[in-house]
Amino acid sequence: MHLFSNILGVFVFDKNFNVVDKMLFSGIEDCKNKEKYIEELVAKHKEAISPDSSGLKKILLYFKDAKFKDEFYNKNIQLAKFDIKNSVRSDILLIQAISSIGEIDKSINILTKVLREWYALHNPEFSAACASHEKFAEEIVNKEKSELLNELNINMPDSIGADLQQEDLEPIRRLAHQICDLYQLRKSHFDYVSSVMDELCPNTKAVCDVLIGAKLIEHAGSLKRLSSMPASTIQVLGAEKALFRHMKTGAKMPKHGLIVNHPLISMAAEKMHGKIARALADKISIASKVDYFQGQFIGDRLRRELEERFG
């Protein structure tokens, strides 16, 4: 007696390869939980075993019959659809959200460049005095030229900016308004990424903060892939160009990739960077493994150890 299962159901064949018993799957969910059906049939036919290769050949010949064709075709499509539908895990959503933050940053930069050039025709003094893009856009939306100059202790007539009509200022204000909205959108996406990470990878988040953690996962492709990387790979993730230059030409090995923006590294002295990056990558590697296998929360301890050593 042989036991055989495929996408249609679970079958028991006798030694002449005729079907003696079967349980057909009604939908894809049954197929995904086929163990239950197999156990049931094994209990009924205790002598049923998996076929050897010559037996398998004969069983497959049985299913070659044209009457199964449509059913195989439809069930396989259903199975593929089911798998695609259920392939969306929260790290895919996380990667989309963090990549949208990257593109929003790009948009903000190119639009602010235009805004600064355009507004400088009217008020070059303020353009020069305000370094923050976000504050720049906000102030233009909310304040008149005279107010902005007052804050800089400059009299209106001393300004070398042109006196523009309201109708010429209106499009500039609208652009500034849009840039403020983009900053708002960035913040709300940031909060979303942060909340997804609370569920998905609290340890990684605790060790390397929201942005760096999310970018590491984005770069690796998934939390699973990040968790399977050695610490030395995580250390230079995002610095592939420098890494391959090092391997090809013997140039200096990169000390760090994406993690360079971590406060522990960016606030340390230059000569400590390599050492801290190595220790940090170690901890991230541990944290991501704990996250992937859904272990306990140890992120705060890992972070504290780093801070006590280098902070």
Next chain:
Amino acid sequence: MHLFSNILGVFVFDKNFNVVDKMLFSGIEDCKNKEKYIEELVAKHKEAISPDSSGLKKILLYFKDAKFKDEFYNKNIQLAKFDIKNSVRSDILLIQAISSIGEIDKSINILTKVLREWYALHNPEFSAACASHEKFAEEIVNKEKSELLNELNINMPDSIGADLQQEDLEPIRRLAHQICDLYQLRKSHFDYVSSVMDELCPNTKAVCDVLIGAKLIEHAGSLKRLSSMPASTIQVLGAEKALFRHMKTGAKMPKHGLIVNHPLISMAAEKMHGKIARALADKISIASKVDYFQGQFIGDRLRRELEERFG
């Protein structure tokens, strides 16, 4: 007797180069209208003439005195400020506005790319069916997945998109909303460009429409520079790369630059492109010259001639 004027005022010197009469300027406006003062002094001192080169040297020695230094310094700064302030003409505003439209288009493209990828996790069927970026963003903001699938005659359970939670859909909707806002901003900037062109260059606008006209002025640097260009330059404006490749390697001469998007060209048969581009560039050259020297409105006639010949 010698008459001499500089940034300080208008002076009359006797033949020993002592000042016998003078009118000092109180501000930059006076300096800009010095003709009035010169006329007044000439009327009083009929024998006063412009100094020859040896006389000029002695007059300049007189002004070398340290007592004038501060006044020269301050007046020159005022003059420079005045000139900068008044250098903003409406074609500079036009160029800023059209360049902002270009950057808004870039932002829309990179953000829509993210949006399509992100939303396709949830509803790949609609992503594939909707080609227009603008409509895509609008529909996502306004409609649920089930409504969008209904329009495509697809049942909800047949969709291979994941069933996302509302909190996972919210950031996607916000992004789509932002893209809609960017389209709105683009429209309002377009209207602004159009209204500026009505004042600045109605003929160019009539011949080659808003976007192409504004881009030509942006590319040339100003209406003045565009109007001084030969028609053959206007024809390939924006195709510099192909032009220099032609000159360097003898590759094919480009038939058209920015004007390739003009409806007369884009809707004509391929083999007519060169001919139409030549005629169109001719008319644009005429129109921009008329605009720069503020002649009468002949744009509609120029356009009609083109349309009768090629339309």
